[in-house]
Amino acid sequence: MKKLIIADKEFDSRLFLGTGKFNSNEIMEQAILASGTEMVTVAMKRIELNDKNDDMLHHIVHPHIQLLPNTSGVRTAEEAVFAAQMAREAFGTNWLKLEIHPDPRYLLPDSTETLKATEELVKLGFVVLPYCQADPTLCKRLEEAGAATVMPLAAPIGTNKGLQTRDFLRIIIEQSNVPVVVDAGIGAPSHAAEAMELGADACLVNTAIAVAGNPVEMAIAFKEAVIAGRRAYEAGLGIQSENFEASASSPLTAFLNE
């Protein structure tokens, strides 16, 4: 399989993991390692002055893993730039998952602010991976602004509904000159495999693994699904019929009667 390349950095794994919603940091770390991922998101929060023991960072810092700080919690481009600067300082990386979703009910990204923030953050030297609507026009604009990838949503965050935006993802994948990472809404390994079969360059998965009965096993299932889907895409899928008429795969000569 081809390696994934983002901003001149090579990745063997095409599965990115989020770190929210796990029952414990230990299970999260086991799932991360089992998944084979090389890209893991991290959010930020204000420190609590009396709590010195809550340190999730050392569970996700491994030599083979690129940290991807996110800007969750910001509502505007201006806030996103501030959050990005804090993240770069705290985590020592200029890679950034830009996410601006002011509406807590659907957590849908604000396209105007996301584009504006991408333009500013690229100028400030960040490697920007924007979480965005599955809007082909917006994705082109983000690419032109210098985004390192685009990360269109499959469905609202945490819904596990799969590729609700399938047809738009197809257009985005067809048009994009930067890697397309399908983010949000992927709820089952089959969804991830389908996204990869469509030609997505990677998938970002969080909830589906974190809330699974066995998150470590589910991480392995997603790892295998992403590999299977990518392998199938590179192998070239057969064309789907437009009707239900069969096309024989065995010879139809009636050898018993001849």
Add this chain to the structure above:
Amino acid sequence: MTILVNNKETELVQGNTIANLASQLGLPEKGVAIALNNRMIPRAQWAEQTLQTNDSLVIIKAACGG
């Protein structure tokens, strides 16, 4: 002097720099960032950056998130 740390009144016991505050709070060497009055201050400047009464600081660290 009294300053605000994450919106909580905090007494800076000794000195008047961000480095003094970081030391007082026992902040780790990595994984935190500090903003003074909404402006991020790089760690390399903590020792020189002085604080004044009622300054507002935000200190962040890593959290789980997708």
